[in-house]
Amino acid sequence: MAQSDVRVRFAPSPTGPLHMGGVRTALFNFLFARKYGGTFVLRIEDTDQTRYVEGAEQYIMDSLQWCGLGFDEGVYEGGDYGPYRQSERQKLYRQYAEKMVREGTAYYAFDTSQELDAMRKRLKEQKSDIQHYNAVTRGAMKNSLTLDEEEVNRRINEGAPYVIRFKMPEEQHITVNDRIRGEVEVNTNQLDDKVLFKSDGLPTYHLANVVDDHEMKISHVIRGEEWLPSLPLHFMLYEALGWGNEMPEFAHLPLILNPDGKGKLSKRDGQKKGFPVFPMQWTDPESGETFPGYKESGYLPEAFINILAFLGWNPGTERELYTLDQLIEAFDLDQVGKAGSKFDPDKAKWFNHQYLMEKSDNDLAELFMPVLREKGIEASREYVSQVCHLVKERVYLIGEIWEQSYFFFQPPREYDSKMVKKKWKAHTPGLLGELKDHLTQLEPFEAEAIKQTVQEFTQEKEIGMGQVMLPLRISLVGTGMGPDVAQIAEMLGKQETIRRVEQAIRNIG
């Protein structure tokens, strides 16, 4: 399907649920791939076994599917560059790590964690500028640069634990270009000899990520800002592996900030302020704690996507509503800013409202029927569609359809005492009783005719419409809300309307 050399990847680690920031990264990669007729790859980065979380991979897949972000290559799609799970590519990483050792760009290190701690303590006491493993300090440590070859081989053959570290060159000024941030400059003295290969026989993120991006012919690395500090190291790794001329282009997306604009949006922010930060509901397999998701909170996937698109990207016009196809058309990586983007939960609801309003009554009914079924309520599709038509203007989340429409499906269980106090006078039951008799005569029982009956009745009594309309609403709904009361009555039908009026007269008195 791909018509171009653009190949991008989404590379999540299954260490927990995918945060909405992660979905945004996937979305921007997807949009970029689709825009340029490229290929969108899913790669699961699961080499850190200590952080592996049961169910996380499936959660990631399900969430992206809900959002409509399909892959061209990946764990399930297959492809020419698989396997697409890093845990199934271990041999490859070892080969490259060993190659680097042979070529002198990496080395074996045998230091125990106590020895590493002692090094850090020593450097701290000396108030040294450099407090990490690098060109200045590596000479005093136990590694294949300080031990002779025989000793190194002996240790390895005896099965002594070791890691492979990158030999970061000394005093080298490097400049890496980032599509969003421009030139990122750093002196290699500020960087350390990162572990590339761990004693458990698995690569670290850095090695596996660079090797795979190269092997999978990734043309553009579009990822979150948290990876920007790793960019110089990745640049050096490409150079060391001899791939300096084939480096992908890098683009680090801005942070998503919490609604106060103070710090990265976290799941705690969501909990405190009552909005989801995950695409779908997630239950932590260890603690059993459940976090809400956009899906279960009543958001439409097309709204969620639109919300995410505007967290970092801006088309530079007033327009805010874009379907996925329209986003593909409009998206431009060069319109992604570097400043953190504040998440506004009210605006998110506004987006959802816009998409709910655009849905046909029938489609809304389709979304709402399961909510009704769960409550044990049976109603015809046609009836539910009509209800949706009447209330959708007031609804921001799918679940709110119920809050706005329960009275179409069940009589009031109680009456809003404040409303009753204000609008239900001593003469109200008498008036409603008389009105009921007029309504009983009405045929057909339709909104316009109901309104007219009330109008004629109030004129005859020389009272304001409100004196009857509001008590009628209280009788049918239980409170002062809802769409036009005559329309509610028509929907309920004559028999049910009369029944509710009688019930209110009896219960409120």
Ligand code: GLU
């Ligand atoms: N596995 C990394 C993550 O979980 C991927 C970072 C990258 O895209 O390079 O975010």
